[in-house]
Amino acid sequence: MNFRKATKEDVKHLAYLRKKQLIDEGCYSECNIDDELERYFSVGIANKGLLIWLAIADEDIIGTAGVCFFQYPPSFTNPTGKIAYITNVYTRDEYRNRGIATKLLELVMEEIKAEGCMFARLHASAQGRGLYEKMGFVDAQGFMSKSMT
DSSP, X not given: OEEEXXXXXXXXXXXXXXHHHHHHTTOOOSOOOHHHHHHHHHHHHHTTSEEEEEEEETTEEEXXXXXXXXXXXXXXXXXTOEEEEEEEEEEOGGGOSSSHHHHHHHHHHHHHHHTTOSEEEOOOOTTTHHXXXXXXXXXXXXXOOOOOX
């Protein structure tokens, strides 16, 4: 197994795996998001606002873990204002429970530290919660959201 960073050549496969991840997590819609996903990955990879590590087995992408970087206003608790949002942590069913997601997350965490981010955030699926807790993530209440639709 090899690990490498995603490139623009991986965009279609990343879109496919993202849809598979959403379905595996219980989300399903008749809405076609293929074009939006491909645009998201293309733009994010090109402008370096999105970095994705891939696990490769037999020349096939079998796992992903990504990070989006955001700039918030600097504060006393985060002088740089940099925030990392971990996303697209996914391993294909037949490769799960082999440490692949752990290795991918370790690679992503190295990138986050190198970027100078003070915090890393993520939304944990039920399947991923144990892994994130094992890696030191804690449940952080206090965020509020509002649907704009």
